[in-house]
Amino acid sequence: MPELPEVETVRRVLHKHLPGHQIRAVQIERPKMLRGQSKTTFIRSLINQKIVKVERRAKYLIIRLQTGSLLIHLGMSGQVFTSGGKKPAVAAGSVLPDKHTHLRMRLDKDFLLYGRDPRMFGRYQYLSPEAEKDFFFGMGPEPLGKHFTPEYLFGILKLRRSSLKALLLNQKVIAGLGNIYTDEALFQARLSPFLAGENLTRAQTLRLHTAIRTILKKAICARGTSISDYLDPRHKKGTFQQQLRVYGQEGNACPACRTLIRKTVLAQRGTHWCPRCQVS
């Protein structure tokens, strides 16, 4: 379930290894992953291009090329694996590429890059320099960036009647939060996920702003959350699952007050909260 911290972890690993490499061959096994873009256009756009750097916007990986970029969204179960020199892309005991490996790229110096996605909720896409401007238009600020201020958050929540849960998941409000970090941030801020944005006080907004940034920074430090299948490009698990306080903790005691953590559906998502700590 890659959200901002997982995608950022993947970005950092890729950025360490990929820049300077040239793309020699591209295979795409499941054209559906291209979301309508033609396979030939995709391959023709990538081939012989040199990778300049690897960036991230929201939950999107941007592998920047000399001309345009390769955009990767990991969806729910997406993984990117690389290997270079003597290091295999294949973890000991695993079989790669397998039937879920939809993207295979050979770079120079026998460097490999695989895209794997069992549920195929993710996407691979080539973006021309012009297309990229439109693609991210209207997306909310990066929560760890300078545009995400308490004033911005207060201003945008004030206008909205939706629940905090729905608003934090809305990428036009804030970019990069998913289900796990939304629930964790609301718990840390001691705010009910049911609370409407417009009812938030300045003090509560400040708490939420701090909580979002703190949780994301901690999760990046922990290299993300590996609950079911998330792995970084070198097959390394994250460790933030050890620090989850509400997500997946239904029926367990709240770490702050020992009340049992509850779970319900809100904004069409599984939502975890402490009914005592998160009352308003």
Next chain:
DNA sequence: CGTATTGTTTTGCC
């Protein structure tokens, strides 16, 4: 075999 899982896009209502 129905249910749960999630992020993005689409649809239709107000």
Next chain:
DNA sequence: GGGCAAAACAATAC
């Protein structure tokens, strides 16, 4: 025309 909610969509594990 924008906010909002719900559905659609992608596919698998259990």
